[in-house]
Amino acid sequence: MTKLSVNINKLATLRNARGGNVPNLVKAVKDIESFGAEGITVHPRPDQRHIRYQDIHDLKDVVGTEFNIEGNPIPKFIDLVLSAKPAQVTLVPDAEEAITSNAGWDTIKHKDFLKDVIATFKEHGIRTSIFVDPEVSMVEGAAKVGTDRIELYTESYAIGYPKNPEKALQPFIKAAVVAKELALGLNAGHDLNLDNIAYFKKHVPHLLEVSIGHALICESIYLGLDNVINMYKNRLRE
C-alpha cells in the first residue's frame, strides 16, 4: 500500500501572507488527517518562508499519523528534528535561496556527511529518507550511507509525463528496482498531481509513500480538501 503524506507548506504560505494565524495549521492537520491523509509533511526552510520552526513544536504532538520533516540538515535543522522526534526525516540538499527543492543528493560526493547525519537520526529512533534523483548510481550511494529509505525526486517525471509518460517513467522504474534489491524503502515526491499520480503508482514498484503538497493544495481550491485527498487515495489504490 502506498501512503499519502500531505505536505502543508502552502497552507503556511497562505497563513503568513496576512501575518495572522488563518489558516490555523493545528486545525488543518487534524482535518487533513480526518479526511484520510496517512501522513503530514513539512519543510521548514532556513528563511522560514512558509513552515516556521515554531510550527514543528506546535504540530509534533498533534500529528496522529506519520510526521515527516524535510529539509537541508544544517545544524539548527538537526536540532529541531531531534527535539520533535518525527516518524521520519527526509534530507534534501536545498540551496537556501532556491525557490523550491531542485535537486537530489550526490550520495557519492557527500557520503561521509550523509553517513554521520543519518547515524545521528537513527540513534534517536527517527526513520531516515534521502532525496535523490532517479539515477542508479545515486541509489547505490544512498544504500552505502545507511539510510532507511530514499525519496525519488519526481520533477523530471512531472515535466515529461504530458509528452511521453513511458519515457518519463523509465528512470524511476529502474531506480525502484535497484532500491528494492538494496533493501531501501521507497518514497517519492515533488510536482506529483491528480493527473500524473495514477500512472506513476501503477508502474513504479515497491512505492511506500508519496508526499504531495503544492498541486494538492491548489487542486483543493477548486475541488475541496476532503475530496482531493480521497481522489489521491483512490488513485493510489488503483
Ligand SMILES: CC(=O)[C@@H](O)[C@H](O)COP(=O)(O)O
Ligand atoms: C522536497 C520537495 O520536493 C518538497 O517536499 C518541498 O518541500 C517543496 O518545497 P516548497 O513547498 O517550499 O516548494
Ligand SMILES: NCC(=O)COP(=O)(O)O
Ligand atoms: N517531498 C515532496 C513534497 O513533500 C511535496 O512536494 P510538492 O508536491 O509540493 O512539489
